[in-house]
Amino acid sequence: MKIGELAKATQVSAKTIRYYESIGLLISPTREANGYRYYRLSDLETLIFIKRCRELNIPIKDIKQLVMVQHNPQASCSTVDTIIAEQLARVRQMQQDLNQLEQTLSSLFTSCSSKQIQDCFILQTLKSTE
Known part of the structure; x- marks a missing residue:
């Protein structure tokens, strides 16, 4: 299939597909005499x-590793497990960070009873050097 067909089948833009090829995440496809890229079913699955x-x-960088380990089906799953565990830890940290952000914003939102900008506690707090 051509790049446009691959893009449509995967809902990934042709520009992104070319980028993945340029960084070695997706193997560069064969090119016919007309210069068009032709992709195989395995390229579709990888994408x-x-x-x-x-x-x-x-x-x-982790996706590259996940793609590479699939070339050795007899290898241990430890690399995959580690990558997923690390991503889970990052997501959990992001959740904590977002919860803290929500609390801060909620506190700011409920802290101002002023009706005029000149007396706005939210703006004063955001400008404060403390």
């Missing part, structure tokens, strides 16, 4: 895999 990993916010 879907990459897309799902990106949806999980797995970093590109």
Whole structure:
């Protein structure tokens, strides 16, 4: 299939596909005499895999490892387990950070009873050097 067909089938833009090729995440496809890239079913499967990993916010460097380990089906799953555990830890940290952010914003929101900008406690707090 051509890059446009692959893009449509995976809902990944052609620009992104070319980027994945340029960084070695996706193997460069064969080119015919007309210069068009032609992709195989395995390229489609790899791209879907990459897309799902990106949806999980797995970093590109880790996705590269996940793609590579699949070339050795007899290898241990320890690399995969480690990558997923690290991503889970990052997500949990982000949740804690977002909870703290929510508490701060909620506190700011409920702290101001002023009706005029000149007396706005929120703006004064955000400008404070303390």
